[in-house]
Amino acid sequence: MNVPTGRGLLPRRSFLGSGLALSAASLGPAVYAAPLAARMPDSMKTLGGADQAYGQPAAHEQAVLRVAHPTAPQTAGFAIWRTPLQQQRGIITPSGLHFSVHHNGLPDIAPQRHELMIHGLVKRPLRFDLERLMRYPMVSRIHFLECAGNSAANALSPTARNETLGDLAGEVSCSEWTGVPLSYLFNEAGLQNSAKWVVAEGADGGSHARSLPLSALLKDGMLALYQNGERLRPSQGYPMRLFMPGWEGNVSVKWLHRLEVTDQPAYTKDESGLYTQILSNGQIERFAFHMDVKSVITHPSGLQTMPEPKGFYEIAGLAWSGHGRIAKVEVSTDGGASWAQAQLHGPVLDRAFTRFTLPWQWDGKKATLMSRATDELGRSQPTRADWKRRYAMQSFHHYNAMQAWRVGSDGRVENVYA
Numbered sequence: 001m002n003v004p005t006g007r008g009l010l011p012r013r014s015f016l017g018s019g020l021a022l023s024a025a026s027l028g029p030a031v032y033a034a035p036l037a038a039r040m041p042d043s044m045k046t047l048g049g050a051d052q053a054y055g056q057p058a059a060h061e062q063a064v065l066r067v068a069h070p071t072a073p074q075t076a077g078f079a080i081w082r083t084p085l086q087q088q089r090g091i092i093t094p095s096g097l098h099f100s101v102h103h104n105g106l107p108d109i110a111p112q113r114h115e116l117m118i119h120g121l122v123k124r125p126l127r128f129d130l131e132r133l134m135r136y137p138m139v140s141r142i143h144f145l146e147c148a149g150n151s152a153a154n155a156l157s158p159t160a161r162n163e164t165l166g167d168l169a170g171e172v173s174c175s176e177w178t179g180v181p182l183s184y185l186f187n188e189a190g191l192q193n194s195a196k197w198v199v200a201e202g203a204d205g206g207s208h209a210r211s212l213p214l215s216a217l218l219k220d221g222m223l224a225l226y227q228n229g230e231r232l233r234p235s236q237g238y239p240m241r242l243f244m245p246g247w248e249g250n251v252s253v254k255w256l257h258r259l260e261v262t263d264q265p266a267y268t269k270d271e272s273g274l275y276t277q278i279l280s281n282g283q284i285e286r287f288a289f290h291m292d293v294k295s296v297i298t299h300p301s302g303l304q305t306m307p308e309p310k311g312f313y314e315i316a317g318l319a320w321s322g323h324g325r326i327a328k329v330e331v332s333t334d335g336g337a338s339w340a341q342a343q344l345h346g347p348v349l350d351r352a353f354t355r356f357t358l359p360w361q362w363d364g365k366k367a368t369l370m371s372r373a374t375d376e377l378g379r380s381q382p383t384r385a386d387w388k389r390r391y392a393m394q395s396f397h398h399y400n401a402m403q404a405w406r407v408g409s410d411g412r413v414e415n416v417y418a
C-alpha cells in the first residue's frame with residue numbers, strides 16, 4: 001500500500017477528484033454579464049505572423065538555455081554546457097539543450113569528407129563514407145547520456161553550492177538515438193580470434209580516444225547518426241558518434257573516425273589520467289563504465305521560489321540507471337526521515353530518463369526534499385556521506401548520491417547536503 005508518511009506527502013494519485021485542486025481564477029457572474037468580445041485576446045483580432053523554415057522555441061522562452069562552464073566556452077579546448085534540467089518536463093531533452101563536453105573544442109567536419117575506419121584485429125579492414133553507412137539497417141533507442149563528472153560540485157565542494165539543478169547536475173540528457181548497430185560493421189570486417197578490445201578515436205584535435213571491451217560493443221554499441229529524428233547536432237558529434245547506452249558519456253566518442261580492434265586496452269590519456277576513479281582505500285577503479293542509478297527533483301529545485309507560501313505543489317523529477325529500468329522512486333520532505341513512493345510516468349525504458357511525480361500539500365514550514373531511485377537490479381542511491389566514504393577525497397566521477405533541496409519558509413529553494 002502506498003501510505004505516504006512524509007510531512008504533507010499525499011497518495012500518488014490523489015490530485016484528481018480530491019477537491020485539492022489549485023483554485024484557478026473563477027468565472028464569476030460579472031464575467032458573464034460583460035460582452036464576450038471584451039475578453040477576446042488581441043491575437044484573435046488580426047492575422048498571425050509568418051512562420052520560419054526551421055522551428056524555434058517561443059521568443060518568450062529565450063531564457064531557457066544550456067549553462068556554460070567555463071564562462072568563455074567559445075575559446076578552444078575544454079568546455080562543458082549543461083542541460084537546464086529544471087526546465088525539462090518529459091523524458092526527451094530537446095536537441096538544442098542536450099549537454100555537451102568538449103575536450104578539444106567543437107570540430108567543423110564536412111560530412112562528404114568524413115570517413116570511418118575499422119582496422120586492427122579484423123580479417124578485412126574497412127573504410128566507410130557517410131553515404132554508404134546511410135544504407136545500412138538502423139535501430140532507434142531512447143537512452144540517457146551522462147558525463148562521469150556530472151554533479152562534481154556536490155562531490156567536491158565542502159559546503160553545498162547554491163546553484164540551479166542545471167548548474168549542479170546538468171551533464172545528463174536523454175534522446176532518441178538512431179543509427180547502425182556496431183555488430184553489423186564488425187561482422188562485415190570479420191573479427192580475428194584474439195580480438196578483445198576496441199579503441200575508438202574521434203576526429204577532433206587532441207584525438208579523444210577510449211578503449212572499450214569488444215563484447216559490450218557487439219551487444220549494445222551503436223554508430224549514432226540521428227538524434228531525436230534529425231541528424232546529430234555538431235555538439236553531439238556530427239556526422240557520427242559512438243553511442244554506448246548506460247556507460248559514462250566519455251566512451252561515446254563523438255566525430256568518430258576510427259575503430260581499432262585490439263587484444264588489450266590502449267590506456268589512452270582519456271582513460272588512464274582523466275576518468276579514472278580513486279577509492280578511499282587508495283585502490284584505482286579502472287574502466288568503471290556503467291553510470292549508476294540516480295534521480296533529481298526538478299520541481300521545485302535550486303534557486304526556484306515557491307509562488308505561494310504554502311499549499312498544493314506537485315513534486316516532479318527524473319530518474320535513470322545505467323544498469324536497466326527504474327523500479328521505484330521514493331520522495332522525502334523531511335530530509336530522509338520518512339519516504340513515500342512517487343508515481344512513475346511511462347514509458348519506463350531501459351537506461352532512459354523516467355519521470356516521477358508526487359503531490360505535496362506544503363504547510364509553509366521549512367522542508368528538505370529528497371528523492372531516492374531504485375532500479376530493476378535493486379541498486380539504490382547512497383547518501384552523500386556514504387558516497388564520500390567509498391571514494392578518495394579528490395574523487396568526483398560517478399557521483400550518484402541523493403540530491404537534497406531545502407525549501408525555506410520564505411519559499412526559496414536551495415541546495416543542501418543531507
Ligand SMILES: Nc1nc2c(c(=O)[nH]1)N[C@H]1C(S)=C(S)[C@@H](COP(=O)(O)O)O[C@H]1N2
Nearest residue numbers: 099100101102103147202208236249250254
Ligand atoms: N571526440 C570526442 N568525443 C567525446 C568527447 C570529446 O571531447 N571528444 N567528450 C566526451 C565526454 S567527456 C562526454 S561526457 C560525452 C558528451 O557527449 P555530448 O557532448 O553529446 O553530450 O562525449 C564524449 N565524447
Ligand SMILES: [Mo]
Nearest residue numbers: 147148249250
Ligand atoms: Mo564526460
